Amino acid sequence: MSEVDRGAPLIVIEGIDGSGKGTQSALLNQRLNAAGITSTLLSFPRYQSTFFGARIGEFLNGQFGALNELHPFLVSLLYAGDRYESRDLLLASRQSSQAVVLDRYVPSNIAHQSAKVQGAERAQLQTWIEQVEYGLFHLPKPDLVILLDVPVDSSQELIRRKEKRTYTDRATDLQESDTSYMGAVREAYLSLAEQSPEWRVVPVTEEGQVRPVETIADDIWQLVQPVLRLKEK
Numbered sequence: 001m002s003e004v005d006r007g008a009p010l011i012v013i014e015g016i017d018g019s020g021k022g023t024q025s026a027l028l029n030q031r032l033n034a035a036g037i038t039s040t041l042l043s044f045p046r047y048q049s050t051f052f053g054a055r056i057g058e059f060l061n062g063q064f065g066a067l068n069e070l071h072p073f074l075v076s077l078l079y080a081g082d083r084y085e086s087r088d089l090l091l092a093s094r095q096s097s098q099a100v101v102l103d104r105y106v107p108s109n110i111a112h113q114s115a116k117v118q119g120a121e122r123a124q125l126q127t128w129i130e131q132v133e134y135g136l137f138h139l140p141k142p143d144l145v146i147l148l149d150v151p152v153d154s155s156q157e158l159i160r161r162k163e164k165r166t167y168t169d170r171a172t173d174l175q176e177s178d179t180s181y182m183g184a185v186r187e188a189y190l191s192l193a194e195q196s197p198e199w200r201v202v203p204v205t206e207e208g209q210v211r212p213v214e215t216i217a218d219d220i221w222q223l224v225q226p227v228l229r230l231k232e233k
């Protein structure tokens with residue numbers, strides 16, 4: 001399929017919980033639109049919009065039991081189901097806009113679920129998630145994945161500043177409060193970034209301090225320029 005048929009580039013913002021994905025994806029979307037490049041922002045999980053999204057909220061709230069009781073492959077299917085239900089919207093957005101910004105996408109599933117297992121099992125889980133989402137569910141692959149890389153200590157500080165979530169009354173959800181798990185997720189993300197040519201890593205901290213939101217946004221803006229395939233809309 002030609003680049004034009006595929007439509008607008010998919011720009012994915014990834015990172016551990018509290019890395020600034022929500023902040024930066026919203027800023028990128030605004031900046032694209034302000035520059036006259038029509039952009040659509042979608043955020044996964046779509047807790048309020050899909051059947052599976054609602055179940056993910058319940059799962060994260062502990063309603064299906066302790067989070068580590070379920071095999072991560074089974075958990076990954078909830079998130080994959082949420083994206084499958086969102087596939088038409090995603091493809092339509094690629095046609096109606098000049099850029100699509102995604103706050104989390106398939107790489108979140110790979111990093112967060114494969115971080116729960118080790119070695120060969122981790123590699124197999126990555127393969128299975130890609131097979132389900134890109135293969136069986138025909139979800140489009142990202143053109144650019146920007147990893148907001150942050151040490152877990154700093155991310156915990158940022159999480160404390162977050163507003164209340166829609167799916168939980170707690171200030172942090174059950175996974176976010178598990179710092180050793182978040183460390184494993186960070187490592188899984190960094191290893192994915194090394195494997196894949198479309199990934200770029202943006203550091204959230206410098207010398208132990210969280211960088212200003214605008215400085216991080218400027219780095220992201222520079223990385224996005226090469227993937228914009230502009231055409232009349």
Ligand SMILES: Nc1ncnc2c1ncn2[C@@H]1O[C@H](COP(=O)(O)OP(=O)(O)O)[C@@H](O)[C@H]1O
Nearest residue numbers: 017018019020021022023158161162211212213
């Ligand atoms: N660079 C930054 N400096 C200071 N505060 C930030 C920065 N990036 C994000 N925040 C704040 O930290 C919290 C978590 O950011 P958020 O964008 O929700 O992260 P995520 O979506 O990755 O969980 C929010 O309250 C946000 O306003």
Ligand SMILES: Cc1cn([C@H]2C[C@H](O)[C@@H](COP(=O)(O)OP(=O)(O)O)O2)c(=O)[nH]c1=O
Nearest residue numbers: 017018044045079104105108109112113175
């Ligand atoms: C989108 C997605 C999220 N997740 C995980 C990451 C988070 O721990 C959790 C909730 O996502 P999210 O609400 O984006 O977390 P936060 O706003 O706190 O960063 O779901 C997956 O495991 N797979 C996925 O495909």
